[in-house]
Amino acid sequence: MGQSGNEREQNPGVRSLVEADAHLDAIEQFTVWFEEAKTHNAYDATAMTLATASLDGAPSARMVLLKSVDADGFSFFTNYESRKARELDANPKASLVFWWGALERQVRIEGDIKHLSPKESDEYFYSRPIGSRLGAWASPQSKVVADRKELEDAYQKIETECEDGDIPRPPFWGGYRVVPRAIEFWQGRSNRLHDRLLYIKQDDGGWKIERLAP
DSSP, X not given: OOSOHHXXXXXXXXXXXXXXXXXXXXXXXXXXXXXXXXXXXXXXXTEEEEEEEOTTOOEEEEEEEOOEEETTEEEEEEETTSHHHHXXXXXXXXXXXXXXXXXXXXXXXXXXXXXXXXXXXXHHHTTSOHHHHHHHHHOOTTSOOSOHHHHHHHHHHHHHHTTTSOOOOOTTEEXXXXXXXXXEEEEOOGGGOOEEEEEEEXXXXXXXXXXXXX
16 A cells, blocks of 8 residues: 555655644544545545445445535435445445545545435435436446447437436435444555554544554
């Protein structure tokens, strides 16, 4: 992860994560790093790995995009009939991982899953480009299809049906929120002595901060 030991020793980074400089609130700390990632990261700072598990404990992971973060948690949108959605509904716990290589930073989040309200899902759906809205209708996400033409035909069909521009949100599409129980911040440092601060949510709503060995 990050540069090799020799590279780091020849060109030591100046970034650090020490308790005296860290926010007491994990979401505030995430927001600071997220804004810096959007400025410095070479690729999409909103990209995150979403890890889920089936009821029998079989894990799966994929990349999704963070659409909002606030005191309530981290939100994303998907097809409610996809594999990830089926697993989230059966086992409503998830993990998220952000990797911002330009800053040598990683954030891991563990939490519980909640559905976003229909109003929240509607608001985001209608903010999407028309093509993305049509695609949400056309794609039976995670299901086997015969070939590419099947998808393209489905897209053309829904495009024709919605020529007037009225594209409602599919009943099988919407948002989830990961409500964090723990958030770990990893900052690359020289000599592999990286910084790791773990925030654990407390019953009173505050956060306990622990330093982990790298």
